[in-house]
Amino acid sequence: MNHWVQHLRGLMTLVVADACPLCGRPAANDFCSACQRQVQTCALPPAVSKVKADGYALFAWGRYGDALKRAIAALKYDKRLELARPLGYRMADAWLATPSLPKQLVVVPIPLHVSKQQQRGFNQAEQLAIHFCDQTRLPLARQGLTRHLETTAQFGLSATERLRNLEHAFSVGSAFAKQRPQHPVLLLDDIYTTGATIRAATQALRRQGIRVWGAAVLAQAMMERSP
Numbered sequence: 001m002n003h004w005v006q007h008l009r010g011l012m013t014l015v016v017a018d019a020c021p022l023c024g025r026p027a028a029n030d031f032c033s034a035c036q037r038q039v040q041t042c043a044l045p046p047a048v049s050k051v052k053a054d055g056y057a058l059f060a061w062g063r064y065g066d067a068l069k070r071a072i073a074a075l076k077y078d079k080r081l082e083l084a085r086p087l088g089y090r091m092a093d094a095w096l097a098t099p100s101l102p103k104q105l106v107v108v109p110i111p112l113h114v115s116k117q118q119q120r121g122f123n124q125a126e127q128l129a130i131h132f133c134d135q136t137r138l139p140l141a142r143q144g145l146t147r148h149l150e151t152t153a154q155f156g157l158s159a160t161e162r163l164r165n166l167e168h169a170f171s172v173g174s175a176f177a178k179q180r181p182q183h184p185v186l187l188l189d190d191i192y193t194t195g196a197t198i199r200a201a202t203q204a205l206r207r208q209g210i211r212v213w214g215a216a217v218l219a220q221a222m223m224e225r226s227p
């Protein structure tokens with residue numbers, strides 16, 4: 001009898017198995033086993049955390065490329081919102097495995113401009129932050145920052161142009177309008193490219209006397225060195 005129950009359960013699992021959000025094959029977990037492996041190969045060692053010249057620390061889960069790049073594109077452009085949980089959890093696991101990180105931080109997701117968020121229906125950084133905070137138990141301040149200027153697309157701009165484009169794009173949001181956070185801020189974003197976004201967000205908070213420890217990102221683009 002037990003054997004048949006087990007057999008039935010096995011069949012049920014096959015029937016209800018979701019499609020892998022990256023390749024469409026049946027997936028018992030968040031990804032199929034092949035994509036699971038491919039996403040995992042993008043992971044950086046959890047000890048990576050370096051202070052940049054601007055005075056903030058950077059924590060990156062993985063390098064931006066291959067399966068991780070496809071996963072982020074699926075989340076943002078195909079609106080596969082279910083990807084935010086496994087990706088946010090991966091960030092959290094690595095964060096918790098990294099030694100000597102501060103224990104008391106307030107997580108602030110990098111906001112989208114309101115029109116862009118309406119168009120997309122969600123902010124991917126906020127979605128990642130929800131699951132990151134769920135696992136790390138760090139408090140989340142969704143409205144820590146506001147993005148109040150429509151900035152032109154960052155793609156194809158130089159680092160200087162990006163920074164100029166973003167310089168006044170952020171201001172302190174409603175979460176901190178009445179009371180400043182008690183602990184330093186950990187910014188959270190999906191992709192780190194030149195650092196212009198994080199720098200601009202950091203400056204906006206620091207201008208108002210809010211401490212910023214650094215940023216946690218899902219994927220860091222590895223800059224190719226110019227010849």
Ligand SMILES: [Zn+2]
Nearest residue numbers: 020023032035
């Ligand atoms: Zn797959």
